[in-house]
Amino acid sequence: MTVIVRDLRADARADLEGFARVRHLALPYMLLTADSLAHDLAHMHPDAHYRPLVAVADGEVIGTAQVLLVHDSAEPGVGSVNVYVHPRHTGRGAGTLLVRAAEEHLAAHGAVRLYSWVLDEPGNRAFAARHGYRSSRSAHFLRLDLVGGTLPPLADPPPGVELRRGSDFAADPRPLFELDARTTADEPSDVDHEFTDYESWLAETWRHPLFSPELTSVVLVDGRPAAFSAARTDGGRRYGTVMTGTAQEFRGRGLAKLAKNDSLHRARAAGYTEAFTGNDTGNGPMLAINKWFGYEVCATEVRYVRELG
Template sequence: MTVIVREMRSDVPADLAGFARVRRRALPFVLFTPESLAHTATRMHPGAHYRPLVAEADGEVIGTAQVLLSHDSPVPGQGNVNVYVDPAHTGRGAGALLVRTAEEHLAARGAVRLLSWVLDTPDNRAFAERRGYRGSRSAYFLRLDLAAGRLPPLQDPPPGVELRRGSDYAADPRPLFELDAETAADEPGDVASDLTDYAAWLEETWHNPLLSHDLTSVAVVDGRPAAFTLAHTDGATRYSTAMTGTAEAFRGRGLAKLAKNDSLHRARAAGVREAFTGNDTGNEPMIAVNRWFGYEVCATEVRYVRELG
């Protein structure tokens, strides 16, 4: 049975559905929909040289790869290769073909360092190490059962603090961009990020089909967004935190908890049954916050790095 690798066609529904299906089976902690995949494929910044790949056997998509350069990094040449194969179709060479195709694409566009998130299992880690990748930092996927679990009770905002929704910024989301840029700069990671391109943020973040403006919550102090949680949903029963953060001047006041609790309560009332998030394993303050909500670790991934000669 021959496996081929080719670019995902964003205008072909079967390609989008196949990519989303594989990711749901291999990585159920992250939200993907055909609509969000098409959006990313057509709206990603040109400097990312984004190329979504699929591995196909007998007309069926059995593997996927997201391949891009970190265009917003101050250090050039940082490439990303994230490969996932349907668990029912591993061992057929799809992963190896996807990695090779992805590496060739990035090397031809100036990549000098490749980074890949790998689920923390012996087979997956051995696969990466055989191809010259070395393990680096790690991160948790966490899950919250909103249907059966219990959230902390809602609290009134403290004096001087107001809770708003992302939809309140529909006419001018720039204040949320500025808050996102400040908090993203403090995120632990292997690649630094300078979030300075407002137009790109609008395309990639604000207009992402997964982003729920209504379930996004913002804690506002003196008219300024001070803390927020960006909420993604699949349009049905699954929710994911895209980002939670607090501006440096307002930290230590529990505002991120306030915003996230507000968002989770409203998500549950809207019929969401499970919520996901992710944290670097060294981000102890945010892990503690998520455990306070009732999140539990459901998987671990490891960042693997390969330097190109």
């Protein structure tokens, strides 16, 4: 059975659904749909040179790769390649073909260092090492049962503090963009990100089909956005928080807990049954907050890096 690697076809629903299916089977802790893939293809910043790839055998998508340049990094030449293969089709060379095509694409656009997330399992780690990647930091995926679990009770905000929904900023989301940029800047990572392009943030984050402004919670202190918990949903019963953060001058006051608890309670009331999130293993404060909510680690991934040239 011959395996070929080619570009994901944005106009082919079977490609989009096949890509989403493989990603869900290989990585069920992250929300991704055919519609969100189509949106990414249409709206990713051109400097990212975004190129999703599929490995196909007998007309079936059996492997995927998300390939891009980290264009908003302060460090030039940083690329990202994340490869996932259908669990029933590993060991057939699809992963190797995807990695090779991804590296060639990124090198052609000036990448000198590549980062890849790899699930912390012996076979996956050995695969990365064979292809010249070395391990770096790690992160946990966490899951919370919104049906059987017990959320902490809702608390009234203290004086001067107000809870709002992301949808309340629909007329002017810029304050949320600025808060997102400030909190992301010091999040633990191998790669520094600089959020400076408001229009790109609108296209890639605010208008993303999985983003839920209604379930996103924002904490205001004396009228200023100080903390938030950004929510995504998959159109079914799965909900995820993709960023929870507090501006530096407001930290240590429990505002991130306040925002996330509000969002979680509203997600459960809306009928969502599972909540997912992820944290760098070095992010002790956020891991402690998620443990307080009842999240449990469901998988761990390791960041691998390779120098090109």
